Amino acid sequence: MDLSAWWRSARPWLFRLDAERAHEMTLGVLKRWSALAGGQLGAGDVARDSGLARERMGLRFPNPVGLAAGLDKNAEAVPAWQALGFGFIEVGTVTALAQPGNPRPRLFRLPDDGALVNRMGFNNAGAEAVARRLRRLRERSVLQVPLGVNIGKSKVTPAERAAQDYRRSFEWLGELADYVVVNISSPNTPGLRDLQRVDEVRRILTAIQGPNQRFRQPRPLLVKLAPDLAEEDAIECARAALDGGCAGLILTNTTIDFSGLRSPTAGLSGGLSGRPLFARSTAMLARLRETLGPEPVLIGVGGIMTPEDAAAKLAAGADLIQVYSGLIYGGPGWVRELLHGLPRTAAR
Numbered sequence: 089m090d091l092s093a094w095w096r097s098a099r100p101w102l103f104r105l106d107a108e109r110a111h112e113m114t115l116g117v118l119k120r121w122s123a124l125a126g127g128q129l130g131a132g133d134v135a136r137d138s139g140l141a142r143e144r145m146g147l148r149f150p151n152p153v154g155l156a157a158g159l160d161k162n163a164e165a166v167p168a169w170q171a172l173g174f175g176f177i178e179v180g181t182v183t184a185l186a187q188p189g190n191p192r193p194r195l196f197r198l199p200d201d202g203a204l205v206n207r208m209g210f211n212n213a214g215a216e217a218v219a220r221r222l223r224r225l226r227e228r229s230v231l232q233v234p235l236g237v238n239i240g241k242s243k244v245t246p247a248e249r250a251a252q253d254y255r256r257s258f259e260w261l262g263e264l265a266d267y268v269v270v271n272i273s274s275p276n277t278p279g280l281r282d283l284q285r286v287d288e289v290r291r292i293l294t295a296i297q298g299p300n301q302r303f304r305q306p307r308p309l310l311v312k313l314a315p316d317l318a319e320e321d322a323i324e325c326a327r328a329a330l331d332g333g334c335a336g337l338i339l340t341n342t343t344i345d346f347s348g349l350r351s352p353t354a355g356l357s358g359g360l361s362g363r364p365l366f367a368r369s370t371a372m373l374a375r376l377r378e379t380l381g382p383e384p385v386l387i388g389v390g391g392i393m394t395p396e397d398a399a400a401k402l403a404a405g406a407d408l409i410q411v412y413s414g415l416i417y418g419g420p421g422w423v424r425e426l427l428h429g430l431p432r433t434a435a436r
């Protein structure tokens with residue numbers, strides 16, 4: 089399929105639709121594409137260029153560009169993401185209980201800023217249903233790239249039972265994941281970001297490490313943080329995560345700071361992603377790399393819209409990077425454009 093030609097004709101039409109409707113239609117196409125090929129879609133060419141491969145957390149990443157959480161919450165189109173060239177795929181956020189998320193509209197494009205605002209609220213099919221889907225993928229040996237599963241707290245679970253809720257999701261999904269992300273940074277579940285405190289991080293990780301350490305091969309864990317944390321708080325949380333046995337961090341989630349945008353945002357609420365997030369999320373990544381040293385795995389995400397942005401994120405200290413908004417604006421062929429523009433290194 090000539091993805092660039094398809095995107096040139098489809099984009100104006102998709103961008104006239106409500107943003108979530110366009111997302112659902114595109115995901116529907118990718119889902120059918122995944123099913124048609126029997127799930128056996130390989131990545132090939134630039135996505136497997138050995139100069140881009142790297143090993144982290146005991147996993148081999150054919151290239152460092154991953155799909156960020158939130159685009160395929162229920163793991164419906166995993167083979168298609170692989171075929172588009174992603175070097176790893178993160179599904180979720182999945183919660184222990186299935187939930188509908190916030191009322192619509194809840195996803196908005198700000199094209200003048202190259203940005204999105206969302207207040208989805210962890211709409212997802214729940215840990216059990218996603219586990220069933222992932223088990224089928226595993227049984228068919230479809231996956232050629234690492235698969236991360238991002239877990240969050242169910243909305244109805246009170247804050248004081250958060251650790252048990254994460255543990256329940258982990259018990260369904262941990263075994264099926266190559267790595268697991270503890271998401272405590274979405275702005276769209278009331279109180280979730282309050283879990284970004286040392287005692288809460290410890291409690292959640294202790295709850296998950298119980299079942300994790302019983303696996304023959306415990307899964308690498310990462311914590312995903314918000315870019316709005318004060319520097320000292322981010323460092324404290326990061327240290328608590330690493331002390332709790334995490335392999336690293338994902339930096340960052342969306343921001344609630346809408347300042348400096350060209351687009352009118354009166355009445356908009358939620359998390360901002362895309363170009364305006366780049367500087368803030370990259371500064372946090374650089375600061376944490378400087379503070380934590382070379383050992384922890386840092387996955388850089390936020391505002392990557394061009395190959396230069398991707399290279400700058402890696403230069404700021406990211407081992408791996410992820411994208412979401414750039415893909416919405418750039419279309420399916422954009423992943424390969426990023427990969428073509430990345431500096432090659434000796435495989436490491």
Ligand SMILES: Cc1cc2nc3c(=O)[nH]c(=O)nc-3n(C[C@H](O)[C@H](O)[C@H](O)COP(=O)(O)O)c2cc1C
Binds near residue numbers: 181206342412414
């Ligand atoms: C519509 C939408 C939904 C998202 N849902 C999730 C989610 O469920 N879990 C999560 O950890 N991050 C979620 N994110 C955040 C992204 O994973 C990413 O951290 C953020 O968008 C910054 O990257 P970007 O600037 O490349 O979009 C979502 C982002 C968007 C735009």
